Amino acid sequence: MAFYSRKSCQVLLLGALVPAAIAFGAGNPDGKSRTAEQFVPGKDSYRASFELSVPRRFATRYLKDTRSLEIRVSPAKADEFDVTRYYDTRYIHRVLVEVKNNDVVLSLQLKNAPVSWYVTHQDSPWRIVVDIWKTEPTAPRNVEQEWAWQDDASGKTREPAQVTVSPVKSPQPSTVRPVEIDLPDDAIPTALPKNKASQGESAAVKNNASAGGVLPTRHARLEALSPTTADALAGLERRAGLDMGAVSEFDSLEKLATALYRSGATQQAIPMLRRLATLNARRFQDSPRLLWMAGESAYLADKADLANDYLQTLRSRHPGQEHAALAEFRLVDLQSAKQGDAVSADARDKYSELSLNDKAPWAARIGAAVRLLEPVVAARPEAARAHQAALQSCLNGNYVSEQFRQTCAYIQTKFAVSQSDAVSADAALQRFKTRYAADPRTAVLESELSNRVRFVIEEYSKKKEYTALAEFERSARPGMLEFTLREPELLMARVEGWLAAGETKKALALLQVFASATTDETKRNEAFALMAQLNLKLKQNERAEAALKKLFNSDVRKNNGLTDRATSALREAARTPYASKTAQLILIDELKFGRYVERDVGVLAELSVAARGREDADKLFDTLMTTAPRNDDEARQIETTLMQYADDLRGNGRLAKAGDVYLAVSNMGQTSKKAEAAYKAGLMYARAGMVEKAKTAWQLSAADVTDKKFSSLASERLERIR
Numbered sequence: 001m002a003f004y005s006r007k008s009c010q011v012l013l014l015g016a017l018v019p020a021a022i023a024f025g026a027g028n029p030d031g032k033s034r035t036a037e038q039f040v041p042g043k044d045s046y047r048a049s050f051e052l053s054v055p056r057r058f059a060t061r062y063l064k065d066t067r068s069l070e071i072r073v074s075p076a077k078a079d080e081f082d083v084t085r086y087y088d089t090r091y092i093h094r095v096l097v098e099v100k101n102n103d104v105v106l107s108l109q110l111k112n113a114p115v116s117w118y119v120t121h122q123d124s125p126w127r128i129v130v131d132i133w134k135t136e137p138t139a140p141r142n143v144e145q146e147w148a149w150q151d152d153a154s155g156k157t158r159e160p161a162q163v164t165v166s167p168v169k170s171p172q173p174s175t176v177r178p179v180e181i182d183l184p185d186d187a188i189p190t191a192l193p194k195n196k197a198s199q200g201e202s203a204a205v206k207n208n209a210s211a212g213g214v215l216p217t218r219h220a221r222l223e224a225l226s227p228t229t230a231d232a233l234a235g236l237e238r239r240a241g242l243d244m245g246a247v248s249e250f251d252s253l254e255k256l257a258t259a260l261y262r263s264g265a266t267q268q269a270i271p272m273l274r275r276l277a278t279l280n281a282r283r284f285q286d287s288p289r290l291l292w293m294a295g296e297s298a299y300l301a302d303k304a305d306l307a308n309d310y311l312q313t314l315r316s317r318h319p320g321q322e323h324a325a326l327a328e329f330r331l332v333d334l335q336s337a338k339q340g341d342a343v344s345a346d347a348r349d350k351y352s353e354l355s356l357n358d359k360a361p362w363a364a365r366i367g368a369a370v371r372l373l374e375p376v377v378a379a380r381p382e383a384a385r386a387h388q389a390a391l392q393s394c395l396n397g398n399y400v401s402e403q404f405r406q407t408c409a410y411i412q413t414k415f416a417v418s419q420s421d422a423v424s425a426d427a428a429l430q431r432f433k434t435r436y437a438a439d440p441r442t443a444v445l446e447s448e449l450s451n452r453v454r455f456v457i458e459e460y461s462k463k464k465e466y467t468a469l470a471e472f473e474r475s476a477r478p479g480m481l482e483f484t485l486r487e488p489e490l491l492m493a494r495v496e497g498w499l500a501a502g503e504t505k506k507a508l509a510l511l512q513v514f515a516s517a518t519t520d521e522t523k524r525n526e527a528f529a530l531m532a533q534l535n536l537k538l539k540q541n542e543r544a545e546a547a548l549k550k551l552f553n554s555d556v557r558k559n560n561g562l563t564d565r566a567t568s569a570l571r572e573a574a575r576t577p578y579a580s581k582t583a584q585l586i587l588i589d590e591l592k593f594g595r596y597v598e599r600d601v602g603v604l605a606e607l608s609v610a611a612r613g614r615e616d617a618d619k620l621f622d623t624l625m626t627t628a629p630r631n632d633d634e635a636r637q638i639e640t641t642l643m644q645y646a647d648d649l650r651g652n653g654r655l656a657k658a659g660d661v662y663l664a665v666s667n668m669g670q671t672s673k674k675a676e677a678a679y680k681a682g683l684m685y686a687r688a689g690m691v692e693k694a695k696t697a698w699q700l701s702a703a704d705v706t707d708k709k710f711s712s713l714a715s716e717r718l719e720r721i722r
Contacts, residue, residue, distance in 0.1 A: 045133035046088040050081055050106075055126050060119045067093075069108045069117055071128065076104040086386055089349060091115055091132045217374070218333070220403035221300060222326065222367050226262040233259055250279050257293065266297040273297060288314055288323035299330055308334055325360035329367050336371075343375060355387055362399040366390045370407050377411050378444075384415040406436050417445050422452050423472075426480045450483045454490060461493035469497035488518040495530075508534045521556035522563060528554075529566035529573075536578045544573070548582035557586075561595040571598075575606055584610035592619045601627060601634040608641045612648055618657075621645050625664045635670035643673065650684060659684030663697055674700075675707035679714045686717075695721060 058073045081104060084095040089111075096107040108130070110117075118131045228236075236259055240252040257272035273294040277284045284290055295310030311327040311334075318324050328350070336347045343351075354360055355368035369387035376383050384391060394400055394408035409432055416428035429445050436442070453476075460469035473481065473494060484490035491514040498507035508531060515527040528551040535544035551557060551566075562570070567590065573583035588611050590596035598604055604624045611617030625642060629635035642665050649658035662681035666674045682697035694717075701714035 045131065046091050047132075048083065048087065048108075048130045049127050050083060050129075051125050051127045052076070052080055053125055055121075056128075058119075058121070058128060067110045067112065069110060069119075069130075071106045071108075071119060071130070072103055073106070073128065074103040076102070078104055080104070081106055088132075217367075217370055217403050217407050218337070219300065219302070221264065221266070221401040222296065222329070222404065223363050224398045224401055224405075225264045228259045228263050233263070250276060250283065253279070254290065257290075261293045261297060266300045269293065270297050270301060285313060285317055288318040288321045291318075292323040292326055295327060295330060299334070304334055304337065320359075322361040322364075325354065325357070325364040329354055329364045332368075333371075343371070348372065355390060362390070362393050362397060366394040366400050366404060366408065370394075370404055370411070373411050374407065377414050381411075381414045381418040384411050406439065409435060410439065410441055413445060417449050417452070422449070422456055422480070423475050423477075425449055425452065426477055430477070449480070453480060454484075454487075457484070457490050457493050461496065466493075466496045466500035469493065470501035470503065473497060485513055486517060488514055488520070488523065491517060492523075504534050504537060508538070521554065522560060525551050525554050525557050526563045526566040526569075529562065529569040532573050532580070532583065533569040536573055536580065544578075544580065545582060548573070548580060548586070552582055552586055558589070561590060561593065562586075567596055571603060575603060579606065581610055588614070588617060588620055591623065592617075594619070598623065599627060601629060601637055605637045605641050608645065612644065621661070625661070629668075629670055632670060635668065636672075639665055639668065639671050639673060643677065646677075646680070646684075655684045655688040656690065659688065659690070659693065659697070666697070666700060673707075675704035675710035675714065676701075678704070679710040679717075682714065682717060691721070 052073070056073050056076060058071055060069065060071050062069055078097050078099050081097050084097060084106065087095050087108075091111055091113065093109045093111050095109070098105045098107070110132070114135045115132050116135050119128065120131075121128050233256075236252070236256040240249070240256045243249045243252040253272055253276050257269050257276060260266070260269040260272065273290065276290060277294070291310050291314035295307045295314060298304075298307035298310060307330065311331050314321075314327040315324050315331065332347050332350045332354075336343050351368040351371045355365050355372060357365065369390040373384055373387060391408050391412050394405060395412065400408075413428050413432040417425045420428065426449060429442075429449055432439070432445070433442055456472060457469065460466065460472065481494070484494060491510055495507045495510045495514065498504075498510065511527050511531050511534070515524050515531070518524050518527070528547045531547040532544040532551070535541070535547065548570075551570075567587075570583045570587055572578070573580045574587055584607050587596060587598070588607055591598065591607075598607070601624075604620065604627065607620055608617075608624065611620050621642065624638060627638065629638055642661055646658045646661035646665070649655075649661060659681045662677045662684060665671055666677035666681060668674075671677065678697045678701035682694040682701065685691070685694035685697060698714040698717045702711050702718060704711055
């Protein structure tokens, strides 16, 4: 399987042919004739499938000079053929994807080998399928000759106990030489050891977990454990002890070794398996299960050369057996360990071939898939698409050990965190945390998920889609958004979402956290104003007043003012039915500093009630005097408020100012107290020594004959002046 870099990869590789629909193209690079019946699916075939969802027009042609199979699809986009990132290097040299107008031209450059190809389409879902297979059988390989002359797998000096196997071509007795195992006399126990929990596997994983470049499952057991009870093991030990030296010793030892191996006590199983090889080498070699248990136990005990001999014997004597596929997997592991940290291209190809081999047992396929994905899943989690079947079987079946299951779960979770929606990704992550709470990779997944959630919130906030944000938060687990409590901007976006959804209590709770988390005093003051507004709606007046007092005492508010949103919230809090005194005083301050302008007569009238008696309230009443009423009701409000204000000014000894206010009321077009206000204005001016202004005001009052009382009083004042 080849890998090359390109963004947004997707993979779908199938190893068997399914019934095809109408064929649009077929060809043979070697010019040989073929029919559909000649195709026999198997290990010498390869299938690539391109899912396009809806039917497309496509055509094929073969270029002999470049040995390229071209498929032109119309209409199409390049990203629909991202599966071409992975291809079988046994048949394909390289893959090119070109975009021409609205068409995509897919070029598969075939290797110089006798192959045929067939292109068709299938439905449900609609896809284009390319099948490539060998047209001539390959020469059989002599595995024994390929490995017998090489150095030991680990490069170490051989131990005294070793297995040597002569190259064989068939299991006939006349051509098979027994396995020779040289063991010192003390290596064969005279009494069988008592069963103890084997710690060899877990110790190997622990010792190599932190090694540089070593994969987490490199020294982990492959197959799942099948524990045997202590009583059953004790019985097997007694039986084997009684049968020592008897004809049935091999059978008894085999049962005990199998029970120890399946229980995970591989260290204790090794001497049993060596004893079996000594008792009857031919019978030992003829059992693929015993060879596999011996090779796997030696591998887990870090005896690479011994494991290599057992596994090579298994592969050569029992090709096509399930245990041979397991041996193939471990042999690639041994080769990779010998070459160093990085997995070679040859090892990747072997892992890939094994992982996609439908005839291999699930344990080998799962192990190979894990080997392929472990080095790349952190950077490209979408690579897991090609091995979803193996990963799912890893999690749902009982094929591999817990270490492999944990890695499979991590790869699946990593894929979900990067590819699924945030809510589904969080559910997958929580399942992984529940099962593997101590896995240090959880922190990385949580950080990635937090970044995805942050992006979702920021996008909703940027587009002002606050209702959708609230719906997202409703569907999310509360703990998924816990990190936002430390990020004020995200908190405020969540507040906006709940406000848009009408969830006042939830918005208020987040506002309280925001006020504590933010370092921006202006934003904090805005939060106080909103908290007061929401608390008043919930009839929690004491909490509202507490927030308003914090806002009233803020030095930043006094120096820099409020945001428009804070002012709007205070304006609502200051009006009926809430009529908060503190909110009114804050608005009066803002009016005084000129940072807030109010033209609504109702609001000005309510603010004036709170401003009575305050010497700094002139700005408010000056605004009221210049505000034109829109109807008689507003005119009455302005008239009454200004008359009260003028009375207060008179009581405070501000006579000239009081005269100006009285005179302003008398000059209003819709006033009902024209004569009264003008008369009182004349009195204030006269007491202030402003005689000419007093005469003008009294003349205005005397001219208003609708109010005879104040008109007469004004006329009398004018007579006295004359």
